[in-house]
Amino acid sequence: MALCWRQLLFTVLLLFCVLVDEAHFREAVVQDEPAVSGGGDGEPVPVIDCAGLCGVRCSRHSRPNRCMRACGTCCFRCKCVPPGTSGNRDICGACYTDMTTHGNRTKCP
Template sequence: DCGGLCKGRCRLHSRPNVCTRACGTCCARCKCVPPGTSGNREMCGRCYTDMTTHNNKPKCP
């Protein structure tokens, strides 16, 4: 359930709506949301760590 997982992931983020939207995209594509509220991105593998925004910043929170 991407929605619930992303809500937990993004609950402490400075911009939770932006975080949740990006997380939802990453969850849908990678079938994974890292544990905790930040960090641990490598636990979802390269799909999650290598996805970038148009500005080449890491997309997945």
């Protein structure tokens, strides 16, 4: 009977230690995430997954490599990729809509 209680106590303590360690690890990961400094207001801008978002954006494009290159540049500079495979460019604001190529054509897909 005493052995059973000892095993139960050991299991509970082990589980508690694992949970505390996991919580500490998650807190360390959140603190280590980089944040890009924002514009003039000093607020940090969250880091976004440009490759993943541009992959969705360019998935149905006739020239996906060119689209990915342009979208990656726009995402890096503007910190935004519009939802969907086309349109919705106004959601990302003037940075995204006003960026042009050397030929004065819109750059961002």
